Amino acid sequence: MQQYFYLKKEDLGDLLSEINKSHALFIPSKKDDDYIYLSFSQLQPEEIIYSIYRGVEPIKSFLTHSREIVNEYFQSFDSSAEAKPIAVFGVKNCDLSSLTLQDFVFEQGIEADPIYKKRRENLLIISSDCTGFKKTCFCLAVGNKPYPEKNFDINLSPINNGFVVEVGSSKGETLIRRLSQYFTAATTGQIAGSKIKRDNVVNDLSQHLASVNMPPKDALQKNVREGYESGVWKEQMLTCVECGACNFICPSCHCFLLADDMRENKSRRIRIWDSCLYANYSRVAGGANPLNTRAKRLRNRFMKKFDFFPDNLGQFGCTGCGRCIEACPAKIDIREVLKALAKK
């Protein structure tokens, strides 16, 4: 099957409406300067918009939940039995790139997480190019493009009066076959047009990042490693209130805690997103705690993202989405930490 199609702008709503018949579809909705995902069924046709940059929620929130039951003791249990598969429209590349990390954790390794695996297999991803960016975006500085390259089913690149639609998976291919009435073959001119738009965004974002003065991507792992004993961790961590917002909003963070819960005489195991900035994250029996200061915990977060993941997966554990910068009540800025480490 060919890879590029053309979708008319006025057909977008109908296409999404069709997808919503087979899936529980979530689409971005504008709220102040941000986008939040809302259920397609709750929105009016005129509320269907093309988001120019990422939404507030990370894509991981469709795959693991902040708190969920994962087992009922000694009984067969299937929390993955969800009524309708989920589809998400308007996913940007910083989220797509984080899927490589989440998949590595939950699908690969010694055993796959069956709950994640089922949700992931069922998830339909309709991604789209960024046509603008937030001031906090720095995907390019960690090696990610502001347009999708992988991990999508179909991707929309806007051109005048429509979209170039790229097929990214067999699931995407099936979708286009099924809803072929909305698609025609894309012309080389249309494809070239979408590429020019991409290049323009890359240029604008590069200029913005030059003004932010981010250290070069290839030096990040080295800087973090060599900065292990530096005072930067403490200096940057003075204001942290240990809320965990930076972790929970992060599409790349995956840590969780298993805990047990007893209700109506039934015991069950719950899985909760955990935060490495919490004081007890690494506490062991007897009370010893290797990460007993906020500075050590911040360093641990950076070692995980910029040392562990490059070593184990060849990719940073940060996709440059900038969410943690906006979420932090203490104004701790990952870019500033990386810059300060580069200076030492």
Place this chain on the structure above:
Amino acid sequence: MKNIYSPIKAVIENITEETPTIKTFHLKPVEPIVFRTGQFVELTVPGIGEAPFTPSSDPFIKDRLEITIMNVGRVTTILHNMKPGDVVGIRGPYGKGYPVDDFVNKELIIVGGGVGLAPLRSLLLHLFNDMDKYKRVSLYYGSRSPKDIVYKRLLPQWEKRDKFDLTTTVDMGDETWKGRVGLVTTILKDFKVDKNQAKAIVCGPPIMMKFTTFKLIDEGFKPENLYLSMEKNMSCGLGKCGHCRLGKYYICKDGPVFTFEQIKDLHDIWD
């Protein structure tokens, strides 16, 4: 697909009191749990929580397992209050366990501290199954005081074995104690082994592991021949929850046994 968070039911058949704070739980799982020596399991008290432990029994026994547990906190206190007939859950086994094939035809120095003798007991039982394979096994065991020595009932039987010797010490003696007094590092000397070839296997509290490692390196043992049981906070045991990271490794998945060579350049390994 298998639910990786779901434990197998196991019944406590018997409980042996080893010391005032350490008990061995004899468990019969409803389906066999086959582990290799040095692998660990997550032991669940339903509705309360779980904690990682290394079985201390003979890995060749498939239908039962024993776990030796020190009472140190929330889950272990509840375990210590349980009775024969009570039901627990077991997930696992996890981790790589001891690379026993590397021990064949070697002189083995085994160093245990406190409840750290538990995983080593399963290793010893594994070795005892076929002692022809190994040149010699020397166990060095240190505990805080005479009453803290685990497996008191078993040590005299082990001592009678061929090609095996045992040296014990306590940090602090009492009126009954006639043996050595001093930290375990004080008995790690005058080795009559080929230090280039011999393997040393160490398990105990972090501080003991640290000084034992330094001592053995000082004595001339090779970093690649030193096998250390590392410990960190664990939740999943599966390489997913992120808690047990040690440099580029997860202890649960890549360990819990590492050679010193593997980890010596990592930060803060003894914390």
